[in-house]
Every structure is written in structure tokens, then in C-alpha cells.
Amino acid sequence: AQSVTQLGSHVSVSEGALVLLRCNYSSSVPPYLFWYVQYPNQGLQLLLKYTSAATLVKGINGFEAEFKKSETSFHLTKPSAHMSDAAEYFCAVTETSGSRLTFGEGTQLTVNP
């Protein structure tokens, strides 16, 4: 069975500061991992995905994530936060390409001026 845990339901950073959103997964097989962002009253937008080709994955809007098998982690980072990054972020896992996604609980990111 697959599962995802996001540590911290709310994260607050200052504009220009490092963003770090934590995600740990559990999977019985090599997983596929995703980060999605959700702005208010909108659907989910894919930020980046782990395809097993490279452990450091770069996505849109300056975000990146590193897959660490030994730590079963896929944390999302951005060197410098912008006000426009304020949103809810979801980590997701699937064990079989094309089947259901299992989502974490989400992390609400607040960016303070």
C-alpha cells in the first residue's frame, strides 16, 4: 500500500527566504512522485514529477525536489519565496504509472512581505 505524509500543515516564510516543504512516502515498489500546487478556488497544477531518471527534479516557478530513497523523502524547495507562491501544496505518490494518485494532507504556504 502506498501513502504520503506531509510534515507541517502550515508553513510561513518571509519573501525572499528559502521554501522547504516536506514529504515522506511509503511504497512497496519504486514509486512515482509528484508535487501539485492549488491556488484558491482552482484545480491542481503539476509542479514537478519524479520519473526515476534523476534524483533532483526541477519544476516550474523555480521549484525543485530531491528524491532520497534512503530517507523515503521527496521534499520540495525553492531558494527564494515570492508572494505569488502562497498556495496549498500537495505531494502525491503512485505505484503504477497511470493509476490513482495518493495524496498527502497538503501544506498551506504563507509568504509574508
Added chain:
Amino acid sequence: GAGVSQSPSNKVTEKGKDVELRCDPISGHTALYWYRQSLGQGLEFLIYFQGNSAPDKSGLPSDRFSAERTGGSVSTLTIQRTQQEDSAVYLCASSLVVDRPYEQYFGPGTRLTVT
């Protein structure tokens, strides 16, 4: 091109009524998914259609929920005899099954309120 669209964007219904939610996937996408997003349960998988295969219904919470996909394109999620706990945002996603892992593209959702 156009993304995934869903209608209606908002639906308010009385307890006990039936509702239908519609999803138009991205043209050419063979896979279609329904998820539910609620305060207490987060994002939950409901059902998955892939081409002409039998759908994966394992996420449907009760037999009041059903879904169909006509002509391999548009999908309708039906909730019969709605209950207050059905209040949530229902999200539809589609994917093109040619590249692994299959990226799922989400629609804006339908916000269902059961009064």
C-alpha cells in the same frame, strides 16, 4: 489547447436529492479520474477510467455513487440521495497514456454543498 473542464462549478442541493457532475477531459486523453476534496478527508480517489477497460471503482465511498464515461470522452459522476457528508469539491483529471509516469491534468472542480 483547452484543459479539463467541469460543470457546474458550484452546486447546492437539498439532502436526499440526486446530483450529476460533468467532466470534459482534454481531447485525446484516454484516462480519466475522479477525486474528492473535503476538509475532513483531504484528497481522495474515487474512480478511474482507462480506455475500454472496466473502471477501477475501488474508491467510491458507497453505492450511492456511480460514474460513467460515454464514448471514451465525457464522464458523469452521479450521487444519489445526497447526504451532508457528500459536501466537498469534486475534481476530475485526465491523462494521456503515452509517457510514464502519466501526468494527470486537473479541472477546476465542482463545489457541492448539500443542505
